[in-house]
Amino acid sequence: MVVLTLAACTPAPRLVDTPVTSPVPEKVDTGELVVGVSSVAGGYNPHHLSDQSVVTTALANLVLPSVFRPGADGTPRLDDTLMSSASVTDYDPYTVTYRIRSDASWSDTAPIAAEDFVYLWQEIIDSTGAIDAAGYRLISDITARDAGKVVEVVFTDPYPGWRSLFTSLLPAHLLKDAPGGWDGALQTNFPATAGPYAVKALDTDRGEVVLERNDRYWEEPPKLDRIVLRRADNSGIVDALEAGHDQLALARLDAVSAGEIARIAPPVPVQTAARPSVLTLAVRPDRPQLTERTVRAAVIAALDRDQLVTVGTAGGPGVELRSDAQVLAPALPGYRATQPASRRHSPADVVTLLGRSGYTRTATGWTREGQPLDLVVGAPAERETAQLVAREVARQLAAVGIAARVVTPPADELYAQLSGAQTDGEEPVDGDTVDLAVISRPVNGDQATVLASNFGCAPAQDGQGPSPANVFGLCDPGVQPTMDAALTGALSVTDALAAIEPLLWDTAVALPLYQESETLAVRPEVSGVAVGPPLVGPFAGAASWQRAAG
Template sequence: MAGSAPHRSRCRVSALLSALVTVVLVAACTNTPPPPLVDPTHTDQVPSDPVPNEVVVGVDELSGGFNPHLLSDLSATTTVLASLLLPSVFRPGPGGDPRLDRSVATSARVVDAEPFTVRYVLRQDASWSDGAPIAAEDFDYLWQRMRAEPGVVDSAGYRLIDEITSRNGGKVVEVTFSEPYPAWRSLFSDLLPAHLLKDAPGGWTGAFSNTFPVSGNAFTVNVMDLERGELILERNDKYWYNPASLDRIVFREASHSGLASALDSDDNQAAMLRADAIATGLLAGIGTPLDRWTVPRSHRVEVLFRPASPQLSDQRVRRAVAASLDRDFLIAAGARSGPSADLRADAQLRSPVDPAFASTLPEDSVLGSGDPDLLVEQLSEAGYALVDGQWLRNGVPFELVVAAPREQEPYTSLAGHVARQLRDLGVETSLVTPPADELYQMLMSGQQGGGASAGTAGGEGENRPIVDVAVVPRPTGGDVATELASWFGCVPAAVDGAPVLPGNPAGFCDPQLQPVIDSVLTGGTPLSEVEAELEGALWQRAVTLPLFQLAETVVATEELDGVAHTRPFLGPFSSALHWRRVGA
């Protein structure tokens, strides 16, 4: 019996080799599709033991949805991961101005004025972590999606592109525009891997729902277990440029008290959280010396009063509803006495961290004043009457649907406050919180009413409520003219029988303002010449009620070296390539 074990082992090995050969031959002779694009959770992987040259960062939220070009995926985590994993032709400089990222491109310049044409020369060695080159097809894929998908971030610049051509194996890319576009440097940030996504069903949204399929930057994903609240990035050994100093960055999700405890015990070397007054107190009580600073996010919180809604198509009604809300209360409730409380968004176009930011809120503005008398006055003028505590017009109740993305704070809780404030004044409201991607489908379908019947909007064979009021994030911190055209511009006309291109989430279109918006976008009119006019007009139209810019509190212990106090536009991990762990 003693000699039978080796014999059985050899038999099993032979059988296994035969089975593998059979599988390979069968796969080579069939049309069986390739395996799924990604293993989205990596839950079968167990993180390796801690290594000396790793940094553990505590976070208070680690949820799925990591496509940086989707409004539904906007979050601090998405911004961090995009900066560490995705290639960008330009990145923000210390003052926010785009600077060429020479790890991706050796040059990018305008080569022709008529038609307006930009030539990008990409590094020959720039490649994705699976070996595919970073090339023209990645530019083309992003362009096609940004001009065709709903709910994308700042699509106006991409809509001006007429054609993308390439040569030299896709390493020289020429982009031709229909109009001059001074902000062309704002395009083609966070490129996506076209070779994996372009033919994959649902690749635009599905591939980044809970992981990154490949990397084109200094780090790559090793483990992403959202259920356990852990994400591990490792240094990308195939990165062609300056390698990261760290071997690994570990992100661990925890409550605010858990984050404070982990910092105090040196289990974490850093933390990133949306701190409120309680969290600020917990951090102040930590015995370990901490370096702490505030990093504003690249988006702010706004309330949309949608002209696309039949209920709010009348500007008087929008102004009445906006005036009835208590803006100060909403800001206090959303900021929770954290750093966002100091970042009030008192302008329609610029964000609080913009060097040129100044309050443009008119002194006599009633928007957000919480004035019930104006609601009575304006609704009465629009033909409504208050009967037994309920607003009616021609016997039909004045009812509003208030929406926010599900389980995304502070939007969900703020939408609840908005609905309550309106109900307290006799306005019937219903609160809906669909998943974020579904919400933007609802907002971007049926622009300016879109032919949908009042109260519902068609979508994938079902009746969806038309959203009247929405509490959503608005991208900010980029090119102001592009943000203006993307957030307030009219729906572009269909091209060559294609579906109508994405408009804006409010469904807002003003023929009087549109020529000015177009001229600013294409450089015909300097923004500085018409900014005051636009600000006044947008406050008057009562389409948006800006609240505040979100901000993260970032802390680091003395064990983490190389951390730069990042300036507003750079993001909290802009110096991560140079971080070092000391004293471990």
């Protein structure tokens, strides 16, 4: 119903943020393809939580090497453009041996070698804001032979999800001593690449990323000479598709813009491309006002998820990808709704739960012992959709008497605070400690790894007990053994999720909203474009894209 209503609206005048275009030349350059996107905002490190975006995923697919890549059904397949082989070669200790092709090298001619594996492992386990870190924490040692082309990785425990490791390798020889280190890696440029394309220009002010065929690529070259990612608003993208300035779009289109594309002649087919992330509200249990489960449950009861989804998707494809589970995303095999009936929008439950926690409703809001319940909602400055949802969260909380205000720090600062990266005495982002945050929760890769990375504990160190190793601030020693058993294969993921999903809902630290997605629109003169493997997207097949004169 939402989609039909929005699609029937009269489009607003197209007045803002039109794309960078030029008159279509008489002779079409069939070696170039222009892709309309909603944003090119950086950074671009595919291992940083703060850098998740369509462009980051696209660049990782096109310019960075990976040991395994998802096949058409999502199952990891060895990338034989990089690897000769990869297999478990010992079980005591659990060891995987990787053999890298002798001709695989970075664009500066340095070989892709064991040091790239070591660099990625060490940086991910030392980082507080890395994606899918749980698998890397199981590694105890990495050794090399044959000039670094044979890599042996030793694990502390069996790890059935080992094929999810070492995706998007980074050039260690350039980054390990670079200014800014890991935190600054790929924030504004790619110092070296090792894929079918190389980054020619990355201009966030102009809103354009230019990729050109990598002449040093050792495998079959891509069909196109150049791919240009060009930023525009929805109206600008529709106009550029209709005029032929853009030949393809992968953008967050709302229902109105989708309707406009449907009227383009000749027809421009559209598909939904699900992203490897779920827009989620984090409710931090380590914040002074939210340490009690009943208060967190009251906050969630105050929120109308249907309305939050509507605001976030604007009737776009995310409407059909509402997420009603804590771990798996709707586009993943095995997904099923696990949300209990008790986790529903209920202003009456807000009154009951806050009253049970000792709060009293006054003319100005909820107070306890003279202190108001006053929450700060964070959203990344670079993510417009997250900001819209954050403002709606604050509005809904205010409607039931819970004071709330929104802050929008840069993504890296927000995720640093959520991940516990701030040191004692350091000022929090925007001068505020964030109680709630609208974030993109990664869901790609091995399911047991996703579970342990998003909700698990970091191992105990230096005599200290286990601590949260996730942006939700959650560490439950009673649940961790179940996560560990799933991670090491001692328990099936299905059984682990059956046990853990109800506990995560009851803990009230995460409110999933919807799987983020884009609309893929392709003009008829372009061939070879598909929506791509699950959660990877169309750029996985970009080396085969072709453009006719049209």
